[in-house]
Amino acid sequence: MSIAPAPPVIRVRDLSKHYPGHVAVQNVSFELALGETLVLLGPSGCGKTTLLKMLNRLIEPTSGTVEINGVVVGRQQPEVLRRGIGYVIQQVGLLPHYTVAENVGVVPRLLGHAPTAIAERTNALLTRLHLPPKRFAHQYPHQLSGGQQQRVGLARALAADPPIMLLDEPFGALDPVTRAGIRRKFRELEELRTKTMVLVTHDVTEAFELADRIALLNGGQIQQLGTPHELLFRPANDFVRDFFAAERLALQLHTLRLRELLPFLPPSTLSASLDKLNSHETTSSLSIVKTISLNHTVQDTFEILTEPLAAAAPTDQQPANDSIRHVIITESDENAPQRRVTLPELMAAFAQAIHQAETAWKS
Numbered sequence: 001m002s003i004a005p006a007p008p009v010i011r012v013r014d015l016s017k018h019y020p021g022h023v024a025v026q027n028v029s030f031e032l033a034l035g036e037t038l039v040l041l042g043p044s045g046c047g048k049t050t051l052l053k054m055l056n057r058l059i060e061p062t063s064g065t066v067e068i069n070g071v072v073v074g075r076q077q078p079e080v081l082r083r084g085i086g087y088v089i090q091q092v093g094l095l096p097h098y099t100v101a102e103n104v105g106v107v108p109r110l111l112g113h114a115p116t117a118i119a120e121r122t123n124a125l126l127t128r129l130h131l132p133p134k135r136f137a138h139q140y141p142h143q144l145s146g147g148q149q150q151r152v153g154l155a156r157a158l159a160a161d162p163p164i165m166l167l168d169e170p171f172g173a174l175d176p177v178t179r180a181g182i183r184r185k186f187r188e189l190e191e192l193r194t195k196t197m198v199l200v201t202h203d204v205t206e207a208f209e210l211a212d213r214i215a216l217l218n219g220g221q222i223q224q225l226g227t228p229h230e231l232l233f234r235p236a237n238d239f240v241r242d243f244f245a246a247e248r249l250a251l252q253l254h255t256l257r258l259r260e261l262l263p264f265l266p267p268s269t270l271s272a273s274l275d276k277l278n279s280h281e282t283t284s285s286l287s288i289v290k291t292i293s294l295n296h297t298v299q300d301t302f303e304i305l306t307e308p309l310a311a312a313a314p315t316d317q318q319p320a321n322d323s324i325r326h327v328i329i330t331e332s333d334e335n336a337p338q339r340r341v342t343l344p345e346l347m348a349a350f351a352q353a354i355h356q357a358e359t360a361w362k363s
């Protein structure tokens with residue numbers, strides 16, 4: 001007996017929002033599976049926020065439907081609907097006269113959770129978001145930095161453990177360095193691994209770092225919906241291609257994985273250099289040997305191969321030739337031979353992989 005597949009967690013069909021004389025969102029459709037992260041990306045005014053707000057009925061659509069777990073949201077009480085959906089916005093919107101802990105506990109209190117359970121959950125979340133409760137729980141929003149406020153906003157959205165999260169420019173108010181750091185913490189949050197998320201950003205790097213799939217919008221319409229890899233290597237039209245043009249190389253480095261470089265890393269070439277590398281290891285401690293998996297991106301690998309040697313190693317002993325620095329790639333099959341990759345080999349394989357992907361797209 002076959003089991004019917006579960007309905008998508010979010011299903012959007014032909015969704016439109018018209019304002020007098022202006023179409024903000026036009027005939028948008030997509031489906032999101034459990035645990036998937038969809039990023040809504042596009043230039044200012046393309047309709048990202050309007051689309052996001054139609055998912056939790058902060059904006060009512062002109063036409064079309066939104067279903068959450070198979071239930072049309074238009075038939076649910078907005079307040080009840082929103083309690084099951086975490087919502088994080090750029091302006092954070094913390095209640096100024098409530099402490100950090102009180103802000104985080106707002107939704108669980110509305111849901112009637114026990115005070116001790118709320119306190120435990122609040123402390124756990126603040127700790128996980130690097131806001132030690134001893135220092136922060138009793139502070140007020142105005143005593144916090146922008147980045148700390150945004151993390152409290154995130155803790156508040158996570159407090160009732162909603163299965164769905166909507167995030168509108170959640171790192172928007174931060175400078176680029178803080179933003180990248182907080183984004184890293186965000187990606188590492190165990191808490192978010194199983195959540196189905198829709199995140200709005202106009203930042204291309206952010207979209208590529210966080211998305212399982214990206215919906216690139218322009219003029220209220222989806223120009224392309226696909227994985228970062230698909231948008232980069234199979235752009236649906238000129239708008240999509242041009243949108244990524246300025247950051248193309250950086251995005252390619254972040255998107256291609258070692259697995260995709262394998263055909264261009266012939267084992268024979270690599271094994272031929274093994275003896276040399278081994279002898280180098282025995283006579284010197286200068287080789288950088290790190291074991292990484294095929295899931296690592298080219299960027300990760302590049303960073304490992306170019307990172308400065310440990311402070312303990314005197315700079316005059318840095319290897320003159322980058323080819324003696326290498327990483328070891330392991331495959332999930334334990335019996336597969338290990339491969340060693342040097343920086344020149346990595347970059348040559350990257351160039352070939354890009355060339356092949358782009359040639360395949362053009363033909």
Ligand SMILES: Nc1ncnc2c1ncn2[C@@H]1O[C@H](COP(=O)(O)OP(=O)(O)OP(=O)(O)O)[C@@H](O)[C@H]1O
Nearest residue numbers: 019022023024043044045046047048049050051202
């Ligand atoms: N209440 C409204 N009345 C009329 N037009 C509106 C209204 N809200 C939004 N719009 C228009 O709809 C379009 C989409 O707005 P929206 O805020 O969704 O864009 P966005 O992609 O989120 O932009 P940004 O990145 O600048 O926040 C814009 O042209 C905006 O001017």
